[in-house]
Amino acid sequence: MNLRYSVYVHGDLLGIVSKRGTNHRKILNFIHSLADDPFQKGDFTDTDAASRPRQIKIIGDFAVTFWSDHAVKAVMIVDISRTDQ
Numbered sequence: 635m636n637l638r639y640s641v642y643v644h645g646d647l648l649g650i651v652s653k654r655g656t657n658h659r660k661i662l663n664f665i666h667s668l669a670d671d672p673f674q675k676g677d678f679t680d681t682d683a684a685s686r687p688r689q690i691k692i693i694g695d696f697a698v699t700f701w702s703d704h705a706v707k708a709v710m711i712v713d714i715s716r717t718d719q
Contacts, residue, residue, distance in 0.1 A: 637707075638669050638670060638707075639668065639669050639670075639672040639702070639707045639708055639709050640669070640707060640708045640709070641665055641666070641668050641669050641708070641709045641711065642708060642709070642710050642711065643665060643711040644711075647711060647713065647714045648661075648662075648714070650696075650714050650715065650716070651696060651714065655694075656694065657693065657694035657695060657696055660693050660694055661693050661694075661696060661698060661714065664691060664693055664698060665698070665711060668700065668702075668709045668711075669709070672702040672704070672707075672709045673702065674689070674691075675689055676688075676689030676690045676691040676692075676698075676699075676700070677690060677691055677692045678690040678692075680699075682701075682712075686701055687701065688700065688701045688712065689701065692717060695716055695717055695718065696714055696715065696716060696717060697713070697714070697715055697716075697717050698711060698713070698714050699711070699712050699713040699714075699715075700712060
């Protein structure tokens with residue numbers, strides 16, 4: 635039985651992080667890890683306009699916001715932003 639989830643990231647979000655730094659590699663590793671463990675908790679939790687809980691994971695100078703849709707086995711990365719903004 636395949637428990638691996640699909641992870642969806644809008645391409646524009648990855649462009650926020652320089653491809654030359656360690657942050658880019660760490661963020662990509664984290665995103666890939668969500669496919670195997672979509673129940674990961676972030677460092678913070680907030681809610682979106684639909685009152686859906688979203689996890690916020692701090693990685694280096696960036697915050698990665700995501701939520702898991704367990705009904706369809708998918709993780710949605712909805713934001714990647716600098717933590718100093």
